[in-house]
Amino acid sequence: MISMLSCTVRTLPAASAWAARFSARCLSCSPQLHVAAQPKTKNTLSKNGVKNVVLVDGVRIPFLQSGTSYADLMPHDLARAALQGLLNRTDVPNDAVDYIVLGTVIQEVKTSNVAREAALGAGFSDKIPAHTVTMACISSNQAMTTGVGLIASGQCDAVIAGGIEMMSDVPIRHSRKMRKIMLGLSRAKSLGQRLSLISRIRPDYFAPELPAVAEFSTNEVMGHSADRLAAAFAVSRLEQDEYALRSHTLAKKAQEEGLLTDVVPFKVPGKDTVVRDNGIRPSSLEQMSKLKAAFVKPYGTVTAANSSFLTDGASATLLMSEEKALAMGYKPKAYLRDFVYVSQDPKDQLLLGPTYASPKVLGKAGLTMQDIDVFEFHEAFAGQILANMKALDSDWFAQNYMGRKSKVGAPALEKFNNWGGSLSLGHPFGATGCRLVTTAAHRLKKEGGQYALVAACAAGGQGHAMIVERYPQ
Template identity: 80%
Template sequence: MAFILRQSTRCLPTTSRLAVVRSVSCSSHLQAPAVQAKTKKTLGKPGVKNVVVVEGVRTPFLLSGTTFSDLMPHDLARTALQGLLNRTNIPREAVDYIVYGTVIQEVKTSNVAREAALGAGFSNKTPAHTVTMACISSNQAMTTGVGLIASGQCDVVVAGGVEFMSDVPIRHSRKMRKAMLSLNKAKTIGQKLALASRIRPDYFAPELPAVAEFSTSETMGHSADRLAAAFSVSRVEQDEYALRSHTLAKKAQDAGYLSDIIPYKVPGKDTVEKDNGIRPTSMEQMGKLKPAFVKPYGTVTAANSSFLTDGASAVLLMSEEKALAMGYKPKAYLRDFVYVSQDPKDQLLLGPTYGTPKVLEKAGLTLADIDAFEFHEAFAGQILANMKAMESEWFAQNYMGRKTKVGAPPMEKFNSWGGSLSLGHPFAATGCRLVMAAAHRLRKEGGQYGLVAACAAGGQGHAMIVEAYPQ
């Protein structure tokens, strides 16, 4: 709590809103930026293989409990993999390795990468493994692929992520699990009856999953509310930002910009072709919602938080040399990236603040060099708290060991096709969506560099530079 108390009294300006927050209005940034001339140098490095994104796809991101509710995680992952194969026409045997991310694992398919790959028709000779790193799991999958290619181990890697919140595992209590395991080992009916007689009613209480930190036992929503309070982010500011996200996402959806989505014919149901969580409303309607976590005075609500989502994504990564040899025109280069980690109690969601300056410095770029910012929107309050942290000289000097502030991204370049608040957030699938959004925006807007950043449970974070491929 020391961080919060000091932060709330010393780090912030006395005015209730920073200039960066004032710029987050719903009406002033709906136009796409003007096409920019490409005058910047490339980030290719001598002696290091260029790794490119050839293509990326995703299933529609759907609210949990809706059309995908009767499926399993590997169904969504398989569909994304099949969609990638169909869109690229790459021979299955040309893929050297598959890496997939997931957060809440289905125990029947613990290595969902392998099960989905087999289901999608990949060769049983193609290795596949699953990674987990909370909301940056597919970021980890992609950078694992980058490492495999850059080191010369592979030429072609498929990376992706899947999350299925419609059917999360619910466990028996530990007492019941121990009793059931003992019963399974009992050899005689007498032994079984004796063990069964020890079972008490409280054994039957299930252990329900929660989006909570193991180290602090605090739900992420509570952490978001405390972070918003520490940085003086008001309820109105959060609702304004959430409305901006939904408004921009709807515009992008209507304009056909969300081209990474592949239609999915759900067995026994209709074909799903678009995300179903995009719901522009009004400030008045959003203002009627009660706090979701810290009651009655909290500012985080269902309307300014990302929602539980089902979905999967996949990207095709290659060495540039291999992609060109196979006749592909890549979408973008994946360049420098960093992972960061902070205190999960007071700085749980500040990954972008810490990751952004590190990846810029590593790449030799400045904030002004970035044409498209794609940050994961866990909560509106989280995004705005990061913006204020980036604009704070005091925070930079006292918590980041920096002489000057990071500086906040200009909102006209920031998440201009919507974000996780509106498009949805299947935990392990979001990273690939961020990278493809950056790549597509750069091509559409004529920019050269994109910066992808995300926070994750455990106080971790990720940031990466995406460079547009010459058209």
């Protein structure tokens, strides 16, 4: 691995001084992924004077690879299906919901407030306000914490929070020059004005502006950032492929054992009913090793096999104050406790959100890594996950970049994403956060744990973490 890293660091373009410094130190340390569980406190994280916010239930329609069964639909169709699935699962009365908020990233211009359009389509009262939030890959996390805030502050008793992403049909714009001509034509009052504008059109005006998963501030594709991050933290190609294979294998096992109970069937108009995720495909290390680098060519280590894929999907959760939930006869799944958002340099630390957010939220809750029974981290890339593991387990990184005296420690792998993750289940940008939280709640109940840590990175160098506490059974 050392010789492989040395070659990679030399050949990767734009390798930063930060990356080089960390690589030199990282070679002498190995992350302890299997941390022995320590006895944890059984005290609840309830706080005096703060309302308990509970997750009543959460659902999602199957996450599908873009260009498959959802390809002819619109984003609000998927979001509507998730909301209807939640209504069917919970039987929540229409008039009991105070607010609806959904997250999304690439907005369809015809339904810019997709939360409102989906809510109306799902049959909710037109008296229920709804708005849409965007925060890259943590958009539905933001939707959920917006709901938590509305409930904790006493503004609402029940909020539906969710998310949607439709990668099969993203908006593609005309070039800026062409847009100016077209807008001018819409305002032209005479034939002469129209002909004058048309005469200015040049062939290159017709070139479309294609969307890309790239940083506006750095103009760097996220996969390129992931490749540099993996090199900086000495994460080999083999390690990434092994982790990706783990994700697909665990997801397949969870699917076959019926553990993915958050998935609700979706009858696609004109097509069959979709009942399961279609991106779960365990392969072999031999097959994965044959794939070429996807971003930094030819020496990069990030490939299609160890990256999350473009996904269509939607999710929805029902959040309530504990008092409201119990009064309505619900048995909540979990408490939603402390949460934090973080932000750092989008060039060199784009995908390190979990590293910065995890210690902060653990500190707020008065917990340590050893107190956590279930970890659910967003898997953008296998290299991103393993780099965060190494950063969390590095005293040097904690002291030099996080202002901490010592490391917080890496999550125990045997507690980590045990039912698969975004690499295998899929990653509809605006919907993943709700999947993480709902899965954490289900795993706590299934595995008998008390606390879960949910964490995710996002474009712009941002990140999120939340503590989920199992509801007493």
